[in-house]
Amino acid sequence: MSIEKKVWLISGAITLGLAILLIKLWSDLNHFEEDPTQLPDQASVDAYLQDLPRMPEHQIRTGIFIKSFSFTGASDVHISGYIWQHYEEGVHDSIKPAEGEVGFILPEAADAANGLIKEAYRINQGGSELIGWYFEQTLRQSFDYTSYPFDHKTVWVRFWPGQFEIDVALIPDFSAYPATGPDDIFGIDNRIVMGTWDRENTYFDYRLSDLDTTLGIGQNEYQTNLPELHYNFVIKRNFANAFIVHMIPLIVVTMLLFGAVMTVTRRPNLVERHDFSTSTVIGTCSVLFFVILLAHVQLREGFAGSPVIYMESFFFLMYFLLLAVSVNTYFFAAEAVPSLWFIHYKDNLIPKAAFWPFVLLCMVIITAYNLSLKEEPEDEVVIQRHDEAGG
Incomplete structure:
Protein backbone atom coordinates (compact mmCIF):
# COMPACT_ATOMS: atom_id res chain seq x y z
CA MET A 1 0.00 0.00 0.00
CA SER A 2 1.39 3.41 -0.99
CA ILE A 3 2.09 6.16 1.53
CA GLU A 4 -0.68 8.30 0.02
CA LYS A 5 -3.28 5.60 0.62
CA LYS A 6 -2.10 5.06 4.21
CA VAL A 7 -2.30 8.80 4.92
CA TRP A 8 -5.82 9.01 3.50
CA LEU A 9 -6.95 5.95 5.48
CA ILE A 10 -5.62 7.50 8.69
CA SER A 11 -7.31 10.78 7.78
CA GLY A 12 -10.63 9.02 7.15
CA ALA A 13 -10.46 7.08 10.43
CA ILE A 14 -9.69 10.21 12.45
CA THR A 15 -12.45 12.12 10.65
CA LEU A 16 -15.00 9.40 11.42
CA GLY A 17 -13.98 9.25 15.08
CA LEU A 18 -14.19 13.03 15.49
CA ALA A 19 -17.57 13.12 13.75
CA ILE A 20 -18.96 10.54 16.19
CA LEU A 21 -17.51 12.48 19.14
CA LEU A 22 -19.02 15.72 17.82
CA ILE A 23 -22.48 14.15 17.55
CA LYS A 24 -22.12 12.87 21.13
CA LEU A 25 -21.19 16.36 22.35
CA TRP A 26 -24.12 17.86 20.46
CA SER A 27 -26.42 15.41 22.23
CA ASP A 28 -24.98 16.43 25.62
CA LEU A 29 -25.26 20.12 24.74
CA ASN A 30 -28.90 19.65 23.79
CA HIS A 31 -29.75 17.88 27.06
CA PHE A 32 -31.71 19.70 29.79
CA GLU A 33 -30.89 18.97 33.43
CA GLU A 34 -33.81 19.18 35.83
CA ASP A 35 -33.63 22.00 38.36
CA PRO A 36 -33.09 20.50 41.84
CA THR A 37 -34.95 23.44 43.42
CA GLN A 38 -38.30 22.34 41.96
CA LEU A 39 -41.29 22.28 44.30
CA PRO A 40 -43.29 19.19 43.27
CA ASP A 41 -45.71 19.10 46.23
CA ASN A 238 -36.02 23.15 17.47
CA PHE A 239 -32.52 22.31 16.24
CA ALA A 240 -33.63 21.30 12.72
CA ASN A 241 -34.71 24.83 11.79
CA ALA A 242 -31.45 26.44 12.92
CA PHE A 243 -29.42 23.64 11.31
CA ILE A 244 -31.05 24.22 7.91
CA VAL A 245 -30.69 27.99 8.07
CA HIS A 246 -27.11 28.25 9.36
CA MET A 247 -25.26 24.92 9.44
CA ILE A 248 -26.02 23.65 5.91
CA PRO A 249 -24.54 26.78 4.24
CA LEU A 250 -21.43 26.39 6.40
CA ILE A 251 -21.10 22.71 5.48
CA VAL A 252 -21.50 23.47 1.76
CA VAL A 253 -18.89 26.25 1.89
CA THR A 254 -16.49 23.94 3.76
CA MET A 255 -16.91 21.29 1.07
CA LEU A 256 -16.25 23.85 -1.66
CA LEU A 257 -13.16 24.99 0.20
CA PHE A 258 -11.96 21.39 0.46
CA GLY A 259 -12.50 21.05 -3.28
CA ALA A 260 -10.29 24.10 -3.83
CA VAL A 261 -7.57 22.55 -1.65
CA MET A 262 -7.72 19.33 -3.69
CA THR A 263 -6.97 21.23 -6.91
CA VAL A 264 -3.59 22.37 -5.53
CA THR A 265 -0.96 20.33 -7.40
CA ARG A 266 2.27 20.45 -9.40
CA ARG A 267 1.56 17.37 -11.51
CA PRO A 268 1.28 18.58 -15.13
CA ASN A 269 -1.66 16.36 -16.07
CA LEU A 270 -3.63 17.42 -12.97
CA VAL A 271 -2.74 21.10 -13.37
CA GLU A 272 -4.21 21.05 -16.87
CA ARG A 273 -7.23 18.98 -15.87
CA HIS A 274 -8.09 21.09 -12.80
CA ASP A 275 -7.02 24.37 -14.38
CA PHE A 276 -5.10 25.07 -11.18
CA SER A 277 -3.57 28.45 -10.48
CA THR A 278 -2.88 30.42 -7.31
CA SER A 279 -5.15 33.24 -8.43
CA THR A 280 -8.03 30.82 -9.02
CA VAL A 281 -7.87 29.36 -5.50
CA ILE A 282 -7.46 32.76 -3.84
CA GLY A 283 -10.34 34.11 -5.95
CA THR A 284 -12.52 31.22 -4.83
CA CYS A 285 -11.63 31.95 -1.20
CA SER A 286 -12.54 35.61 -1.72
CA VAL A 287 -15.98 34.72 -3.06
CA LEU A 288 -16.60 32.27 -0.24
CA PHE A 289 -15.48 34.90 2.29
CA PHE A 290 -18.28 37.26 1.25
CA VAL A 291 -20.81 34.41 1.38
CA ILE A 292 -19.74 33.59 4.94
CA LEU A 293 -19.62 37.26 5.93
CA LEU A 294 -23.22 37.89 4.80
CA ALA A 295 -24.43 34.77 6.64
CA HIS A 296 -22.52 35.86 9.75
CA VAL A 297 -24.06 39.34 9.67
CA GLN A 298 -27.52 37.83 9.32
CA LEU A 299 -26.92 35.57 12.33
CA ARG A 300 -25.48 38.40 14.42
CA GLU A 301 -28.44 40.70 13.75
CA GLY A 302 -30.70 38.18 15.45
CA PHE A 303 -28.62 38.26 18.66
CA ALA A 304 -27.54 41.88 18.88
CA GLY A 305 -26.07 42.67 22.30
CA SER A 306 -25.39 39.02 23.16
CA PRO A 307 -21.88 37.61 23.71
CA VAL A 308 -20.33 35.37 21.06
CA ILE A 309 -22.73 32.46 20.60
CA TYR A 310 -21.86 28.84 19.88
CA MET A 311 -22.89 28.91 16.21
CA GLU A 312 -20.92 32.10 15.65
CA SER A 313 -17.69 30.33 16.59
CA PHE A 314 -17.96 28.26 13.40
CA PHE A 315 -17.92 31.43 11.32
CA PHE A 316 -14.64 32.45 12.94
CA LEU A 317 -13.34 28.98 12.13
CA MET A 318 -14.34 29.48 8.51
CA TYR A 319 -12.49 32.82 8.33
CA PHE A 320 -9.36 31.07 9.56
CA LEU A 321 -9.78 28.23 7.05
CA LEU A 322 -10.19 30.65 4.15
CA LEU A 323 -7.01 32.46 5.15
CA ALA A 324 -5.11 29.19 5.77
CA VAL A 325 -6.06 27.76 2.36
CA SER A 326 -4.99 30.96 0.61
CA VAL A 327 -1.62 31.05 2.42
CA ASN A 328 -1.05 27.33 1.85
CA THR A 329 -1.73 27.68 -1.88
CA TYR A 330 0.61 30.66 -2.23
CA PHE A 331 3.53 29.01 -0.40
CA PHE A 332 3.01 25.78 -2.31
CA ALA A 333 2.90 27.39 -5.75
CA ALA A 334 5.67 29.94 -5.12
CA GLU A 335 8.00 27.44 -3.45
CA ALA A 336 9.19 30.45 -1.49
CA VAL A 337 9.75 28.67 1.83
CA PRO A 338 11.41 25.26 1.25
CA SER A 339 11.65 24.73 5.02
CA LEU A 340 7.87 24.24 5.14
CA TRP A 341 8.29 20.64 4.06
CA PHE A 342 4.78 19.58 5.16
CA ILE A 343 3.34 21.89 2.48
CA HIS A 344 5.50 20.53 -0.35
CA TYR A 345 5.53 16.87 0.76
CA LYS A 346 3.88 14.52 -1.75
CA ASP A 347 2.15 17.30 -3.70
CA ASN A 348 0.56 19.06 -0.70
CA LEU A 349 -0.64 15.73 0.73
CA ILE A 350 -0.54 16.68 4.42
CA PRO A 351 -2.73 19.83 4.21
CA LYS A 352 -5.19 17.93 2.01
CA ALA A 353 -5.44 14.90 4.30
CA ALA A 354 -5.50 17.03 7.45
CA PHE A 355 -8.33 19.29 6.23
CA TRP A 356 -11.35 17.40 7.62
CA PRO A 357 -9.65 16.14 10.81
CA PHE A 358 -8.60 19.72 11.57
CA VAL A 359 -12.09 21.13 10.90
CA LEU A 360 -13.80 18.50 13.06
CA LEU A 361 -11.19 18.77 15.82
CA CYS A 362 -11.84 22.52 16.04
CA MET A 363 -15.61 21.90 16.14
CA VAL A 364 -15.14 19.33 18.92
CA ILE A 365 -13.00 21.75 20.96
CA ILE A 366 -15.52 24.60 20.48
CA THR A 367 -18.42 22.33 21.45
CA ALA A 368 -16.64 20.91 24.50
CA TYR A 369 -15.79 24.42 25.68
CA ASN A 370 -19.40 25.60 25.32
CA LEU A 371 -20.61 22.49 27.12
CA SER A 372 -18.34 23.31 30.06
CA LEU A 373 -19.69 26.89 30.13
CA LYS A 374 -23.24 25.57 30.13
CA GLU A 375 -22.63 23.31 33.13
CA GLU A 376 -20.74 25.77 35.35
CA PRO A 377 -23.49 28.42 35.78
CA GLU A 378 -26.04 25.72 36.64
CA ASP A 379 -23.83 24.48 39.49
CA GLU A 380 -23.46 28.04 40.81
CA VAL A 381 -27.23 28.59 40.74
CA VAL A 382 -27.83 25.34 42.63
CA ILE A 383 -25.37 26.37 45.35
CA GLN A 384 -26.85 29.86 45.55
CA ARG A 385 -30.43 28.62 45.89
CA HIS A 386 -29.38 26.00 48.43
CA ASP A 387 -27.84 28.76 50.56
CA GLU A 388 -30.93 30.92 50.16
CA ALA A 389 -33.14 28.14 51.50
CA GLY A 390 -30.93 27.86 54.56
CA GLY A 391 -29.63 24.48 53.50
Whole structure:
Protein backbone atom coordinates (compact mmCIF):
# COMPACT_ATOMS: atom_id res chain seq x y z
CA MET A 1 0.00 0.00 0.00
CA SER A 2 1.39 3.41 -0.99
CA ILE A 3 2.09 6.16 1.53
CA GLU A 4 -0.68 8.30 0.02
CA LYS A 5 -3.28 5.60 0.62
CA LYS A 6 -2.10 5.06 4.21
CA VAL A 7 -2.30 8.80 4.92
CA TRP A 8 -5.82 9.01 3.50
CA LEU A 9 -6.95 5.95 5.48
CA ILE A 10 -5.62 7.50 8.69
CA SER A 11 -7.31 10.78 7.78
CA GLY A 12 -10.63 9.02 7.15
CA ALA A 13 -10.46 7.08 10.43
CA ILE A 14 -9.69 10.21 12.45
CA THR A 15 -12.45 12.12 10.65
CA LEU A 16 -15.00 9.40 11.42
CA GLY A 17 -13.98 9.25 15.08
CA LEU A 18 -14.19 13.03 15.49
CA ALA A 19 -17.57 13.12 13.75
CA ILE A 20 -18.96 10.54 16.19
CA LEU A 21 -17.51 12.48 19.14
CA LEU A 22 -19.02 15.72 17.82
CA ILE A 23 -22.48 14.15 17.55
CA LYS A 24 -22.12 12.87 21.13
CA LEU A 25 -21.19 16.36 22.35
CA TRP A 26 -24.12 17.86 20.46
CA SER A 27 -26.42 15.41 22.23
CA ASP A 28 -24.98 16.43 25.62
CA LEU A 29 -25.26 20.12 24.74
CA ASN A 30 -28.90 19.65 23.79
CA HIS A 31 -29.75 17.88 27.06
CA PHE A 32 -31.71 19.70 29.79
CA GLU A 33 -30.89 18.97 33.43
CA GLU A 34 -33.81 19.18 35.83
CA ASP A 35 -33.63 22.00 38.36
CA PRO A 36 -33.09 20.50 41.84
CA THR A 37 -34.95 23.44 43.42
CA GLN A 38 -38.30 22.34 41.96
CA LEU A 39 -41.29 22.28 44.30
CA PRO A 40 -43.29 19.19 43.27
CA ASP A 41 -45.71 19.10 46.23
CA GLN A 42 -46.91 20.87 49.37
CA ALA A 43 -44.37 19.06 51.56
CA SER A 44 -41.49 20.64 49.64
CA VAL A 45 -43.08 24.08 50.04
CA ASP A 46 -43.49 23.62 53.79
CA ALA A 47 -39.88 22.49 54.11
CA TYR A 48 -38.64 25.55 52.24
CA LEU A 49 -40.70 28.03 54.27
CA GLN A 50 -39.68 26.43 57.57
CA ASP A 51 -36.01 26.98 56.69
CA LEU A 52 -36.56 30.74 56.34
CA PRO A 53 -35.42 33.06 59.17
CA ARG A 54 -39.09 33.72 59.94
CA MET A 55 -42.30 32.06 58.85
CA PRO A 56 -44.69 34.21 56.78
CA GLU A 57 -47.79 35.30 58.61
CA HIS A 58 -50.09 34.34 55.73
CA GLN A 59 -49.96 31.81 52.91
CA ILE A 60 -52.11 32.24 49.81
CA ARG A 61 -52.55 29.42 47.32
CA THR A 62 -51.79 30.75 43.84
CA GLY A 63 -52.03 29.07 40.44
CA ILE A 64 -51.37 29.98 36.83
CA PHE A 65 -52.35 28.70 33.39
CA ILE A 66 -50.52 29.94 30.28
CA LYS A 67 -52.66 30.30 27.15
CA SER A 68 -50.07 31.82 24.81
CA PHE A 69 -46.55 33.18 24.72
CA SER A 70 -44.26 34.67 22.10
CA PHE A 71 -40.84 36.29 22.05
CA THR A 72 -41.13 39.94 21.08
CA GLY A 73 -37.40 40.63 21.42
CA ALA A 74 -34.15 39.18 22.70
CA SER A 75 -35.20 39.94 26.31
CA ASP A 76 -39.00 40.27 26.10
CA VAL A 77 -41.65 37.56 26.13
CA HIS A 78 -45.38 38.25 25.82
CA ILE A 79 -47.55 35.92 27.94
CA SER A 80 -51.29 35.61 28.38
CA GLY A 81 -53.37 33.33 30.57
CA TYR A 82 -55.08 33.06 33.95
CA ILE A 83 -53.89 33.53 37.53
CA TRP A 84 -56.02 32.60 40.52
CA GLN A 85 -55.80 32.75 44.32
CA HIS A 86 -57.68 31.18 47.25
CA TYR A 87 -58.63 33.42 50.21
CA GLU A 88 -59.86 31.62 53.33
CA GLU A 89 -62.64 33.25 55.35
CA GLY A 90 -61.51 34.42 58.79
CA VAL A 91 -57.84 34.06 57.80
CA HIS A 92 -57.34 36.29 54.78
CA ASP A 93 -60.14 38.80 55.34
CA SER A 94 -57.71 41.68 55.88
CA ILE A 95 -55.74 41.03 52.71
CA LYS A 96 -58.44 39.79 50.31
CA PRO A 97 -58.63 42.13 47.30
CA ALA A 98 -61.92 43.89 46.66
CA GLU A 99 -63.55 43.82 43.24
CA GLY A 100 -61.32 45.54 40.70
CA GLU A 101 -58.20 44.97 42.81
CA VAL A 102 -55.39 42.47 42.14
CA GLY A 103 -53.88 40.18 44.78
CA PHE A 104 -50.45 39.88 43.17
CA ILE A 105 -47.79 41.87 41.32
CA LEU A 106 -45.80 40.82 38.27
CA PRO A 107 -42.61 42.82 38.95
CA GLU A 108 -41.00 42.04 35.58
CA ALA A 109 -43.81 43.49 33.48
CA ALA A 110 -42.01 45.65 30.92
CA ASP A 111 -45.03 47.80 30.05
CA ALA A 112 -47.59 47.31 32.79
CA ALA A 113 -49.61 50.33 31.69
CA ASN A 114 -50.37 48.76 28.31
CA GLY A 115 -50.72 45.27 29.75
CA LEU A 116 -53.95 43.75 30.95
CA ILE A 117 -54.95 42.22 34.28
CA LYS A 118 -58.68 41.98 34.81
CA GLU A 119 -60.83 39.94 37.14
CA ALA A 120 -62.36 36.98 35.30
CA TYR A 121 -64.26 35.20 38.08
CA ARG A 122 -64.94 35.24 41.82
CA ILE A 123 -66.40 32.06 43.30
CA ASN A 124 -67.42 31.27 46.88
CA GLN A 125 -66.28 27.71 47.64
CA GLY A 126 -67.66 27.40 51.16
CA GLY A 127 -65.10 28.64 53.64
CA SER A 128 -62.93 30.26 51.01
CA GLU A 129 -63.25 32.51 47.99
CA LEU A 130 -61.55 31.81 44.70
CA ILE A 131 -60.58 34.86 42.63
CA GLY A 132 -59.24 34.51 39.09
CA TRP A 133 -57.74 37.10 36.77
CA TYR A 134 -57.06 37.06 33.05
CA PHE A 135 -53.74 38.69 32.17
CA GLU A 136 -51.71 39.73 29.15
CA GLN A 137 -48.24 41.05 29.95
CA THR A 138 -44.85 41.49 28.33
CA LEU A 139 -42.21 40.29 30.79
CA ARG A 140 -38.60 41.41 30.52
CA GLN A 141 -36.07 38.74 31.39
CA SER A 142 -32.44 37.95 30.74
CA PHE A 143 -31.98 34.99 28.38
CA ASP A 144 -28.74 33.21 27.56
CA TYR A 145 -28.20 32.61 23.84
CA THR A 146 -24.57 31.49 24.00
CA SER A 147 -25.46 27.85 23.27
CA TYR A 148 -27.55 28.61 20.16
CA PRO A 149 -28.92 26.50 18.48
CA PHE A 150 -28.78 24.06 21.42
CA ASP A 151 -30.13 26.58 23.91
CA HIS A 152 -32.90 26.02 26.42
CA LYS A 153 -34.94 28.92 27.73
CA THR A 154 -36.47 28.95 31.18
CA VAL A 155 -39.28 31.50 30.94
CA TRP A 156 -40.63 32.36 34.35
CA VAL A 157 -43.55 34.29 35.79
CA ARG A 158 -42.39 35.95 38.99
CA PHE A 159 -44.98 36.76 41.66
CA TRP A 160 -45.02 39.31 44.47
CA PRO A 161 -47.92 39.53 46.92
CA GLY A 162 -50.28 42.44 46.40
CA GLN A 163 -49.56 43.89 49.88
CA PHE A 164 -46.08 44.56 51.24
CA GLU A 165 -46.92 45.67 54.76
CA ILE A 166 -48.08 42.15 55.72
CA ASP A 167 -45.93 39.04 55.69
CA VAL A 168 -47.47 37.05 52.85
CA ALA A 169 -46.06 34.05 51.02
CA LEU A 170 -47.67 32.90 47.80
CA ILE A 171 -47.67 29.10 47.60
CA PRO A 172 -48.45 26.93 44.55
CA ASP A 173 -51.99 25.63 44.20
CA PHE A 174 -50.95 22.03 43.50
CA SER A 175 -54.53 20.75 43.75
CA ALA A 176 -55.44 22.64 40.57
CA TYR A 177 -53.17 20.47 38.37
CA PRO A 178 -53.41 16.75 37.50
CA ALA A 179 -49.73 16.16 38.35
CA THR A 180 -46.83 18.40 39.38
CA GLY A 181 -43.92 15.97 39.58
CA PRO A 182 -40.40 16.73 38.28
CA ASP A 183 -41.20 15.22 34.85
CA ASP A 184 -44.76 16.53 34.52
CA ILE A 185 -45.75 19.42 32.26
CA PHE A 186 -48.60 21.46 33.74
CA GLY A 187 -50.01 24.97 33.78
CA ILE A 188 -49.63 25.52 30.04
CA ASP A 189 -52.06 24.91 27.18
CA ASN A 190 -51.31 21.68 25.30
CA ARG A 191 -52.41 23.32 22.05
CA ILE A 192 -50.24 26.39 22.47
CA VAL A 193 -48.39 27.41 19.30
CA MET A 194 -44.69 26.94 20.06
CA GLY A 195 -43.19 27.99 16.72
CA THR A 196 -39.53 26.96 16.64
CA TRP A 197 -39.65 25.76 20.28
CA ASP A 198 -40.57 22.51 22.02
CA ARG A 199 -41.87 22.19 25.58
CA GLU A 200 -39.36 20.56 27.90
CA ASN A 201 -40.52 21.02 31.52
CA THR A 202 -42.59 23.13 33.93
CA TYR A 203 -42.24 23.63 37.67
CA PHE A 204 -42.67 25.99 40.62
CA ASP A 205 -39.80 27.19 42.78
CA TYR A 206 -38.87 29.92 45.25
CA ARG A 207 -36.10 32.48 45.06
CA LEU A 208 -35.40 34.99 47.79
CA SER A 209 -35.81 38.60 46.69
CA ASP A 210 -32.63 40.61 46.37
CA LEU A 211 -34.14 43.96 47.32
CA ASP A 212 -31.71 46.21 49.16
CA THR A 213 -34.51 48.35 50.61
CA THR A 214 -37.58 47.98 52.81
CA LEU A 215 -39.52 50.11 50.29
CA GLY A 216 -40.00 52.69 53.03
CA ILE A 217 -42.30 50.43 55.04
CA GLY A 218 -39.91 50.20 57.99
CA GLN A 219 -37.29 47.86 59.33
CA ASN A 220 -39.08 44.72 58.20
CA GLU A 221 -36.64 41.98 57.33
CA TYR A 222 -39.36 40.20 55.37
CA GLN A 223 -39.29 42.88 52.67
CA THR A 224 -35.64 42.22 51.84
CA ASN A 225 -35.94 38.42 52.13
CA LEU A 226 -39.24 37.82 50.41
CA PRO A 227 -39.73 34.25 49.11
CA GLU A 228 -40.75 35.01 45.54
CA LEU A 229 -42.88 32.35 43.88
CA HIS A 230 -41.81 31.53 40.30
CA TYR A 231 -43.70 29.50 37.75
CA ASN A 232 -41.17 28.26 35.20
CA PHE A 233 -41.66 26.63 31.84
CA VAL A 234 -38.62 25.34 30.02
CA ILE A 235 -38.56 25.33 26.23
CA LYS A 236 -36.01 23.83 23.86
CA ARG A 237 -35.17 25.28 20.48
CA ASN A 238 -36.02 23.15 17.47
CA PHE A 239 -32.52 22.31 16.24
CA ALA A 240 -33.63 21.30 12.72
CA ASN A 241 -34.71 24.83 11.79
CA ALA A 242 -31.45 26.44 12.92
CA PHE A 243 -29.42 23.64 11.31
CA ILE A 244 -31.05 24.22 7.91
CA VAL A 245 -30.69 27.99 8.07
CA HIS A 246 -27.11 28.25 9.36
CA MET A 247 -25.26 24.92 9.44
CA ILE A 248 -26.02 23.65 5.91
CA PRO A 249 -24.54 26.78 4.24
CA LEU A 250 -21.43 26.39 6.40
CA ILE A 251 -21.10 22.71 5.48
CA VAL A 252 -21.50 23.47 1.76
CA VAL A 253 -18.89 26.25 1.89
CA THR A 254 -16.49 23.94 3.76
CA MET A 255 -16.91 21.29 1.07
CA LEU A 256 -16.25 23.85 -1.66
CA LEU A 257 -13.16 24.99 0.20
CA PHE A 258 -11.96 21.39 0.46
CA GLY A 259 -12.50 21.05 -3.28
CA ALA A 260 -10.29 24.10 -3.83
CA VAL A 261 -7.57 22.55 -1.65
CA MET A 262 -7.72 19.33 -3.69
CA THR A 263 -6.97 21.23 -6.91
CA VAL A 264 -3.59 22.37 -5.53
CA THR A 265 -0.96 20.33 -7.40
CA ARG A 266 2.27 20.45 -9.40
CA ARG A 267 1.56 17.37 -11.51
CA PRO A 268 1.28 18.58 -15.13
CA ASN A 269 -1.66 16.36 -16.07
CA LEU A 270 -3.63 17.42 -12.97
CA VAL A 271 -2.74 21.10 -13.37
CA GLU A 272 -4.21 21.05 -16.87
CA ARG A 273 -7.23 18.98 -15.87
CA HIS A 274 -8.09 21.09 -12.80
CA ASP A 275 -7.02 24.37 -14.38
CA PHE A 276 -5.10 25.07 -11.18
CA SER A 277 -3.57 28.45 -10.48
CA THR A 278 -2.88 30.42 -7.31
CA SER A 279 -5.15 33.24 -8.43
CA THR A 280 -8.03 30.82 -9.02
CA VAL A 281 -7.87 29.36 -5.50
CA ILE A 282 -7.46 32.76 -3.84
CA GLY A 283 -10.34 34.11 -5.95
CA THR A 284 -12.52 31.22 -4.83
CA CYS A 285 -11.63 31.95 -1.20
CA SER A 286 -12.54 35.61 -1.72
CA VAL A 287 -15.98 34.72 -3.06
CA LEU A 288 -16.60 32.27 -0.24
CA PHE A 289 -15.48 34.90 2.29
CA PHE A 290 -18.28 37.26 1.25
CA VAL A 291 -20.81 34.41 1.38
CA ILE A 292 -19.74 33.59 4.94
CA LEU A 293 -19.62 37.26 5.93
CA LEU A 294 -23.22 37.89 4.80
CA ALA A 295 -24.43 34.77 6.64
CA HIS A 296 -22.52 35.86 9.75
CA VAL A 297 -24.06 39.34 9.67
CA GLN A 298 -27.52 37.83 9.32
CA LEU A 299 -26.92 35.57 12.33
CA ARG A 300 -25.48 38.40 14.42
CA GLU A 301 -28.44 40.70 13.75
CA GLY A 302 -30.70 38.18 15.45
CA PHE A 303 -28.62 38.26 18.66
CA ALA A 304 -27.54 41.88 18.88
CA GLY A 305 -26.07 42.67 22.30
CA SER A 306 -25.39 39.02 23.16
CA PRO A 307 -21.88 37.61 23.71
CA VAL A 308 -20.33 35.37 21.06
CA ILE A 309 -22.73 32.46 20.60
CA TYR A 310 -21.86 28.84 19.88
CA MET A 311 -22.89 28.91 16.21
CA GLU A 312 -20.92 32.10 15.65
CA SER A 313 -17.69 30.33 16.59
CA PHE A 314 -17.96 28.26 13.40
CA PHE A 315 -17.92 31.43 11.32
CA PHE A 316 -14.64 32.45 12.94
CA LEU A 317 -13.34 28.98 12.13
CA MET A 318 -14.34 29.48 8.51
CA TYR A 319 -12.49 32.82 8.33
CA PHE A 320 -9.36 31.07 9.56
CA LEU A 321 -9.78 28.23 7.05
CA LEU A 322 -10.19 30.65 4.15
CA LEU A 323 -7.01 32.46 5.15
CA ALA A 324 -5.11 29.19 5.77
CA VAL A 325 -6.06 27.76 2.36
CA SER A 326 -4.99 30.96 0.61
CA VAL A 327 -1.62 31.05 2.42
CA ASN A 328 -1.05 27.33 1.85
CA THR A 329 -1.73 27.68 -1.88
CA TYR A 330 0.61 30.66 -2.23
CA PHE A 331 3.53 29.01 -0.40
CA PHE A 332 3.01 25.78 -2.31
CA ALA A 333 2.90 27.39 -5.75
CA ALA A 334 5.67 29.94 -5.12
CA GLU A 335 8.00 27.44 -3.45
CA ALA A 336 9.19 30.45 -1.49
CA VAL A 337 9.75 28.67 1.83
CA PRO A 338 11.41 25.26 1.25
CA SER A 339 11.65 24.73 5.02
CA LEU A 340 7.87 24.24 5.14
CA TRP A 341 8.29 20.64 4.06
CA PHE A 342 4.78 19.58 5.16
CA ILE A 343 3.34 21.89 2.48
CA HIS A 344 5.50 20.53 -0.35
CA TYR A 345 5.53 16.87 0.76
CA LYS A 346 3.88 14.52 -1.75
CA ASP A 347 2.15 17.30 -3.70
CA ASN A 348 0.56 19.06 -0.70
CA LEU A 349 -0.64 15.73 0.73
CA ILE A 350 -0.54 16.68 4.42
CA PRO A 351 -2.73 19.83 4.21
CA LYS A 352 -5.19 17.93 2.01
CA ALA A 353 -5.44 14.90 4.30
CA ALA A 354 -5.50 17.03 7.45
CA PHE A 355 -8.33 19.29 6.23
CA TRP A 356 -11.35 17.40 7.62
CA PRO A 357 -9.65 16.14 10.81
CA PHE A 358 -8.60 19.72 11.57
CA VAL A 359 -12.09 21.13 10.90
CA LEU A 360 -13.80 18.50 13.06
CA LEU A 361 -11.19 18.77 15.82
CA CYS A 362 -11.84 22.52 16.04
CA MET A 363 -15.61 21.90 16.14
CA VAL A 364 -15.14 19.33 18.92
CA ILE A 365 -13.00 21.75 20.96
CA ILE A 366 -15.52 24.60 20.48
CA THR A 367 -18.42 22.33 21.45
CA ALA A 368 -16.64 20.91 24.50
CA TYR A 369 -15.79 24.42 25.68
CA ASN A 370 -19.40 25.60 25.32
CA LEU A 371 -20.61 22.49 27.12
CA SER A 372 -18.34 23.31 30.06
CA LEU A 373 -19.69 26.89 30.13
CA LYS A 374 -23.24 25.57 30.13
CA GLU A 375 -22.63 23.31 33.13
CA GLU A 376 -20.74 25.77 35.35
CA PRO A 377 -23.49 28.42 35.78
CA GLU A 378 -26.04 25.72 36.64
CA ASP A 379 -23.83 24.48 39.49
CA GLU A 380 -23.46 28.04 40.81
CA VAL A 381 -27.23 28.59 40.74
CA VAL A 382 -27.83 25.34 42.63
CA ILE A 383 -25.37 26.37 45.35
CA GLN A 384 -26.85 29.86 45.55
CA ARG A 385 -30.43 28.62 45.89
CA HIS A 386 -29.38 26.00 48.43
CA ASP A 387 -27.84 28.76 50.56
CA GLU A 388 -30.93 30.92 50.16
CA ALA A 389 -33.14 28.14 51.50
CA GLY A 390 -30.93 27.86 54.56
CA GLY A 391 -29.63 24.48 53.50
